[in-house]
Amino acid sequence: MSERFSRDRNRNSDSGRPHRERGERGGRDDRRGQGRRDDQGARGERDRYSRDDRRDGGPRAEGARRGEGGRRPERSDRRGDRREGGRYDDRRHSQRAGAERDGQRRSAPQRSGFREERLNKRLSEPDLPGDIDVEDLDPMVRQDLKVLSKDNAEAVAKHMIMAATLMADDPQLALRHARAAKDRAGRVAVARETNGIAAYHAGEWKEALAELRAARRMSGGPGLMAVMADCERGLGRPQKAIELGRSEEARELDEEGRIELAIVVAGARLDMDQAESAVVTLQRMNPSLTSTGQAQARLSYAYGDALAAAGRKDEAKEWFAHADAIDEDEQLDAADRLGELG
Known part of the structure; x- marks a missing residue:
C-alpha cells in the first residue's frame, strides 16, 4: 500500500517521492529532479454531512404555526410549549428552526437539486x-x-x-x-x-x-507546501512557486520539508532559465558529499541537475555519482544522467 497512508504518518511532513523515476526521459518540461511526492498528514475537522439529510424545503418558515394575531392555538397536545396558569406563554422559542430572531428568519441551507446531485x-x-x-x-x-x-x-x-x-x-x-x-x-x-x-x-x-x-x-500547519509549489509550476506559474518558498510558513517546515520545497523552487528557477539561481537555492540546503538518506539523495540529484543546467558539467557528475551511491530505494536515474554527461 502507498506510503501516503503508512502507520508512521507524520502530520505536517512534506516527505517526497522520487523527483524523476528511473527510466523516464524528456527535456526540461519533465522537471528533472522535481517529481511527485506523497505528502503526509493533515488533521480533519468535524464532518457535517448530516446537514445534507435535512428534508427538502429546509426548516419550517414559522417554527410552530400560529393562529390569528400571532398567538399559538391553545392545544393541550402541543409539545414544547409552556403553560402559565393554564394559558400558553406568549414568549417565542427563538431557537426553534425557522423562528424569527431580530426581525430575520433563518434561510434553508440546501441549494436546489443538491440531493439529486x-x-x-x-x-x-x-x-x-x-x-x-x-x-x-x-x-x-x-x-x-x-x-x-x-x-x-x-x-x-x-x-x-x-x-x-x-x-x-x-x-x-x-x-x-x-x-x-x-x-x-x-x-x-x-x-x-x-x-x-x-x-x-x-x-x-x-x-x-x-x-x-x-x-x-x-x-x-505548513505541510503540503512542496506539492502546492509544484502545482504552481505545473500551471505555468513558477514565480508563484518561488513566492511560496519565501513565505513565513516555509520557515516552519522540518528539515526534510525544507529540502523538498527547495528542490521545487530550484526547479521553478530552471523553468525561468535561471540556472545559477537554482544552484544558489540548493546551496542554502548545505548539500554534502558525505550525506546519506533518501532526502539527501534527492537533494544531491537536484543539485547535480542545476549544476548541469549552469554548464558546470564536472561538478554535476560528482553530485549525480553521490546521489546514485546513496539512493537506497533506487528511485532516481542518477546513473543514466551520468551517462548523458559522458
Missing part, C-alpha cells in the same frame, strides 16, 4: 473490491473519519485505500476513488488532502492546488 455522484462512484480491509488505513486517519456515520466512514476509508493503492499505476482511477472519498467527506481534511495528492499524480494541477489549499485551511 449527491445521489448521482454516489451512483457514479468507482466499484470497490470486496476484500478491502479498512484496518489497513492509518489509525489516525480512521480516527478522523469517526465524525462520519459508520457506513459512510467505511466507504470513505475504502475509497482512500484504493486511491493510495492505485496512485502509482493508475492515477486516473486513483483520482476517481479520491474524489468519491472527498464527495462523501468534504469537511474532513484528510479526505481533501487525499483528493489533492491524487489530482497531483494525475496531472490535474488546478484541482490539486484547490484541494490542498482546502486541506491546509482545515488542518493548519
Whole structure:
C-alpha cells in the first residue's frame, strides 16, 4: 500500500517521492529532479454531512404555526410549549428552526437539486473490491473519519485505500476513488488532502492546488507546501512557486520539508532559465558529499541537475555519482544522467 497512508504518518511532513523515476526521459518540461511526492498528514475537522439529510424545503418558515394575531392555538397536545396558569406563554422559542430572531428568519441551507446531485455522484462512484480491509488505513486517519456515520466512514476509508493503492499505476482511477472519498467527506481534511495528492499524480494541477489549499485551511500547519509549489509550476506559474518558498510558513517546515520545497523552487528557477539561481537555492540546503538518506539523495540529484543546467558539467557528475551511491530505494536515474554527461 502507498506510503501516503503508512502507520508512521507524520502530520505536517512534506516527505517526497522520487523527483524523476528511473527510466523516464524528456527535456526540461519533465522537471528533472522535481517529481511527485506523497505528502503526509493533515488533521480533519468535524464532518457535517448530516446537514445534507435535512428534508427538502429546509426548516419550517414559522417554527410552530400560529393562529390569528400571532398567538399559538391553545392545544393541550402541543409539545414544547409552556403553560402559565393554564394559558400558553406568549414568549417565542427563538431557537426553534425557522423562528424569527431580530426581525430575520433563518434561510434553508440546501441549494436546489443538491440531493439529486449527491445521489448521482454516489451512483457514479468507482466499484470497490470486496476484500478491502479498512484496518489497513492509518489509525489516525480512521480516527478522523469517526465524525462520519459508520457506513459512510467505511466507504470513505475504502475509497482512500484504493486511491493510495492505485496512485502509482493508475492515477486516473486513483483520482476517481479520491474524489468519491472527498464527495462523501468534504469537511474532513484528510479526505481533501487525499483528493489533492491524487489530482497531483494525475496531472490535474488546478484541482490539486484547490484541494490542498482546502486541506491546509482545515488542518493548519505548513505541510503540503512542496506539492502546492509544484502545482504552481505545473500551471505555468513558477514565480508563484518561488513566492511560496519565501513565505513565513516555509520557515516552519522540518528539515526534510525544507529540502523538498527547495528542490521545487530550484526547479521553478530552471523553468525561468535561471540556472545559477537554482544552484544558489540548493546551496542554502548545505548539500554534502558525505550525506546519506533518501532526502539527501534527492537533494544531491537536484543539485547535480542545476549544476548541469549552469554548464558546470564536472561538478554535476560528482553530485549525480553521490546521489546514485546513496539512493537506497533506487528511485532516481542518477546513473543514466551520468551517462548523458559522458
